[in-house]
Amino acid sequence: MARPTQKRSRKAGLPPGTPVHIGERKSETTRLMLLHYDEREAVEKRIEDVEECQTFRDRPGVTWINVAGMHDVARLERLGKTLGLHPLVIEDIFSTDQRPKTENYGEYLYIVLKALGNGGGEEIATEQISLILGRNFVVSFLESDSGLFNGVKDRLLKNPAHYVKSGADYLAYALMDTVVDNYFVIFERLGDRIEALQEALIARPEPENLRSLNALKREILYLRKSVWPLREVVSALQRGDSPLVQKGTGLYLRDLYDHTIHVIDTIETYRDMLSGMMDIYLSSLSIRLNEVMKVLTIIATIFMPLSFIVGIYGMNFRYMPELGWRWGYPLVLVVMAAIAGAMLMYFRRKKWI
Amino acid sequence: MARPTQKRSRKAGLPPGTPVHIGERKSETTRLMLLHYDEREAVEKRIEDVEECQTFRDRPGVTWINVAGMHDVARLERLGKTLGLHPLVIEDIFSTDQRPKTENYGEYLYIVLKALGNGGGEEIATEQISLILGRNFVVSFLESDSGLFNGVKDRLLKNPAHYVKSGADYLAYALMDTVVDNYFVIFERLGDRIEALQEALIARPEPENLRSLNALKREILYLRKSVWPLREVVSALQRGDSPLVQKGTGLYLRDLYDHTIHVIDTIETYRDMLSGMMDIYLSSLSIRLNEVMKVLTIIATIFMPLSFIVGIYGMNFRYMPELGWRWGYPLVLVVMAAIAGAMLMYFRRKKWI
């Protein structure tokens, strides 16, 4: 999980509107897929020359262009110009540290989302998804070629009529729904890690656990920033400010809004759980200190009086009658055993041992 | 109390509008009860074939259909279609991890509530209640066959005229009121557990108590999420945005709103109490450490000087006049007793013993 400003600082000093790919190169290639569908059929096509996209714009039906991989700045900039996008939109598509947002450019809506994924290891990776929703087309930009939208594509290829009927905005909704549904899978795994850590903190207060706790906290902080604005985005789309979003799709967006709230609730719950864990850690440390001190106290309390007694009979006074007794030595041993036993009973009664 | 995302992740990848029963199967059977009442009489009937529901729709009076048990997805989906419900509503009825909400579908209102119950053990179980409020009918969906609404049914059967006069919305109110009233019973028991834990934390700071505290905290967090949105729900109904809610029922909903605020206040109070308990726990640990250290210090402070004295007379110097004294040994014993006594008095003055 990268520091928030890490890449953004590279852009300082450049004029506004300069497209620079901010973020790690998550994919080596940049693949463009064009899918046109109408009442009768859906045709998928791989695109090399961005000018091909032009031709589909005035045909009936809906066109979906999916771009996977962001590093081919020149080609994608050309694509943006072909589609008539504002320079700021093109710049934002490349700046993959955007917050989720939706912007109304009249002719089209620009929507930014964050998809979550497990980037190989334990850490949660985020991927920026940019959507352009026009009257009869949707363009989606993904940072990597992860196949996130394959499920939507398959359903669309099977039943294009259903999708055409609902318009381009329903396709945009389906893509967003896929992104949000995927959150639950990631959160499931995150929940496991949090509970494992909590158990570990109660059992063994080690500094590594502290490091894990801090890492988790930061991840949650970061997820929160990725997800909170989503609520505003979906809410804005649902309110129907733009004629590009039809009334029928509004009901589905309301459902998506519910899911988003659900996601936010979950994050807040995790945050609350993590923020309580530091206290658990501190209390575990304190319990452990208590145990160490009890051992010390028990040992000292038993052996100090005994050492004192044997010290007494180590004195060299000439007149110490006990020293001459026949049973002096065994008697002292018995007395000391009695003292030790009494001590142990006292500690047992105090629940120390 | 299940993790928030536990089941929701099962749905990732499915198209929107697919009804999947999310949640544990709380009842093996799915029982449908239809209760029709008008000015003169109320007739209760058990339903097997969901098409029977159709016939009641255009009769005068009010119809209440109660569904207990959610796992028979196919039958209930058919019921939803018979009643003309939107696919998203049907999907939500099965997704038993909804937040409380109300949605206006014009013809009918869709209301989601959470009922609380004690699921056998100490933990609080939640059950999703879905209500469909139409012009002359109410459909209620319960996850289990717990008989939660039996009280309402009995009163209705006794005095159908009163209920008919107030319309279907009054019946919906009565059902919601039953759910909220039931919260107080559950909270009563929760309050007992919190107070018992607080007493235990002050008395004995054991790690199990810490675990109980964490469990309670999480339960409250979860209850909070179940109850907070209720306020919005009742408030929206009371504001009378829908013509399905009559003015007379509005007064009753205002009353219900008061109760909801009362419930939320109680949860917040519990939350405040629990969040203070970690500090109590830490301070109890600290007090206990203090006590352990006092024991150690008292023992060490008494026996170290005494051991030093007996050590002196254990030295083998040739010229040590005391060793030859007749009363040297008793004198040393007396001196040591005096020192021990002085120490004890010092500790008593310091309130350590």
Added chain:
Amino acid sequence: MARPTQKRSRKAGLPPGTPVHIGERKSETTRLMLLHYDEREAVEKRIEDVEECQTFRDRPGVTWINVAGMHDVARLERLGKTLGLHPLVIEDIFSTDQRPKTENYGEYLYIVLKALGNGGGEEIATEQISLILGRNFVVSFLESDSGLFNGVKDRLLKNPAHYVKSGADYLAYALMDTVVDNYFVIFERLGDRIEALQEALIARPEPENLRSLNALKREILYLRKSVWPLREVVSALQRGDSPLVQKGTGLYLRDLYDHTIHVIDTIETYRDMLSGMMDIYLSSLSIRLNEVMKVLTIIATIFMPLSFIVGIYGMNFRYMPELGWRWGYPLVLVVMAAIAGAMLMYFRRKKWI
């Protein structure tokens, strides 16, 4: 101070609108006082039969009915019906765990307040005050016969003309003002207890203090819930949504609003003070531990080296020249005294003693 849900749970299962006296019976009797005043005179009358209240309604002037004691449910229900109150109002008057609120029933306003009192011991007792403000009458319901409104009654009997001129709403204001003014007396005493506890916590960190702190915290939490909504109540009245509140009274209500804000500020200040005290308690415990450990360390640091030295000369080596020295023993004693002195000086320089 009762747990918030304690009595409310008794009502679960009853139909809405059932008047049940929730709360402890604070008064054995239920006394009704009717006071009618106009330009010329004010007449006070004790009432036995609630139907007597009817006759005053159409006379010129203002009528004030004061009810002290809530347990005679049947009689008061009859009174409510005589006055034409909605069943929900009657139910709420008996449910003495209401939050402060105001409800507009067109013909009359229903206002709920909480009066504070010292219920014998240290704990703060709350009493629910219900006010019904009509065009030319005010009805006040008190839980006990505490004489809270005697001051208002005396002033009214002396100068009825002044009160008649300002209308029934001014009387209602005067009653509310009495309740709020009384808060300051209670808070004065509460402030004393908080300061005493703070001093005690710094001086002696005992578990009883922790219990007192928790009790105070809970009391403040409870007071807060009693007083916060008051702000909304007075603000709503002052905004003049109801024609029952005249413009002239609005100025007085603005003043009352200021007092309410003052009360809330005070509660928040107390809350802040209490929430800081747990830290004081923990730090006092830590200071005390420090002191205990210093005693132990001083003792150990002085006597361990000395015991080591006497141990050396307790060894039985054949060839230990010092043992044979004439002044060996006194020399060792002097050396040990010097070591002890040096240690003490070291601790004094470290400010430990």
Added chain:
Amino acid sequence: MARPTQKRSRKAGLPPGTPVHIGERKSETTRLMLLHYDEREAVEKRIEDVEECQTFRDRPGVTWINVAGMHDVARLERLGKTLGLHPLVIEDIFSTDQRPKTENYGEYLYIVLKALGNGGGEEIATEQISLILGRNFVVSFLESDSGLFNGVKDRLLKNPAHYVKSGADYLAYALMDTVVDNYFVIFERLGDRIEALQEALIARPEPENLRSLNALKREILYLRKSVWPLREVVSALQRGDSPLVQKGTGLYLRDLYDHTIHVIDTIETYRDMLSGMMDIYLSSLSIRLNEVMKVLTIIATIFMPLSFIVGIYGMNFRYMPELGWRWGYPLVLVVMAAIAGAMLMYFRRKKWI
């Protein structure tokens, strides 16, 4: 700094509108100054008989009446009546525990501010300033004769034309600006105290520091309550709801609003700093405990093994070959020195010494 409710409780039981001087008598005398100014000249006059104020009201130009000292209740009540003030305003002027507020009485605005001052010692004293702003006059009430407004008076006497041109509202602004500017002087000194305390807490965690911290916290809490509402006051004046505030003065009030925000920011910063100091204190205590324990552990770790060794050679076994060695004693001494040295090196490597 007085407890918030301390004096207010004296008023409980009195009818509303009774002027009672709440607060300590900060000045023995009550001085009235009347300053009339127009295009040509400004005339200052000391007033004994409050009726003199009447004559200035219909003359052209602006009149400023400054009242220093609040205890002469009777005379000031007469003054209020002469000026036609509402009884509630007169009552509030005397109740010197008001929160800052502004109230619009149509003919005039009533403004309450809090001036800060150093009341002799370290504590910050507050003084209530009441301003009455009429069409062509300003009346200012101060609790004491501190000369707070002398700067304004001097500037006014030098250049009356400038002040007349801007109207009475500009004079009121100038007085308020003086009060707010003065805050910065007080806060400067408060900042010094806070930083000194922080340094002291890190260096020496003494209970007195804890007491200072608590006192500062309470002062900040109190200042906050004095200053926060000011923002609302200035904002309300600036919004120009009243025709008594002219457009030109609005710009100056916007400036004053900025200063008020600046003041509030400063208080919040101080609050944040203070709330972090308790943690510093606790950590300082913990550091100190660590140090004490290190001393103890070092001493014990060095001398316990040594005492054990000398104990061995103090045993009285008949067959202990070492005891008879010629160099046994020096050898043991050397071994013990080596052990002590090794221990010291170990502690040095662990950075304990």
Added chain:
Amino acid sequence: MARPTQKRSRKAGLPPGTPVHIGERKSETTRLMLLHYDEREAVEKRIEDVEECQTFRDRPGVTWINVAGMHDVARLERLGKTLGLHPLVIEDIFSTDQRPKTENYGEYLYIVLKALGNGGGEEIATEQISLILGRNFVVSFLESDSGLFNGVKDRLLKNPAHYVKSGADYLAYALMDTVVDNYFVIFERLGDRIEALQEALIARPEPENLRSLNALKREILYLRKSVWPLREVVSALQRGDSPLVQKGTGLYLRDLYDHTIHVIDTIETYRDMLSGMMDIYLSSLSIRLNEVMKVLTIIATIFMPLSFIVGIYGMNFRYMPELGWRWGYPLVLVVMAAIAGAMLMYFRRKKWI
């Protein structure tokens, strides 16, 4: 980073509208640069006499006057008058402790920003940037001659036509964008410091780290106050309340708004990280104490029983058979070695060593 009130207190007692340079003199000289550009060319000119600025006002094209260095109060006051600025604006330009804000003076907008820079050492320095945006001119005031706007100037000189087309408001946007972009560079470095400190706190809990933590906390607090109001400023400009901001620039301001939110998010993240570090520090102290105590306990637990045993055989009883045994001494040594070994195994099993 200066204390918030440090300089502001110098102004107490001065009449409003007096320009006083508050803040340290960050530049010895005051340089004025005038840059006029139209469709064809851009001309840069250094200005000595402020009256020269006058002539450009009615020419077509846009004029940018950049003032670097604030201490020449007289000259800049004259400049302000030449440009027709309100006295309060001139005062605010010199008061370099303003919060970011925008004020609409009809003819022109007054905008205050805070630029961040590294003032030599580690601390972050802030510089106040004042912008005056008129119909066809922009005036920028910088505290120092840092060349912050050189990038904008260079781009403008290269392509004046582009800038003229977008109007003076676009230039103002470009300047603001430069300031905000620069934040990311500073935050990058701040992030490094925070992470280094976190690592240090976990590894070594030294009081110096505590001091660093406090310093960082205060810096963040201060940055927060510099940046938070910026959001309001950009939002107000973007909303297009003033005709001076054209619709086309609004899109760019929306982009700037996004960046500002990004900056605020980053600060809040840093704040969260820092606020968790005190807990880390306390837990590190606790861990260290645990370690110290373990060493002590291990030593005591091993040597106390051994010392007791050697004490036994140091007793002088006449009848102690073991003392006469041939292998008594070696046997005791073996027993003691066994005891020490058992202890060590016990500690190893408890994971103490």
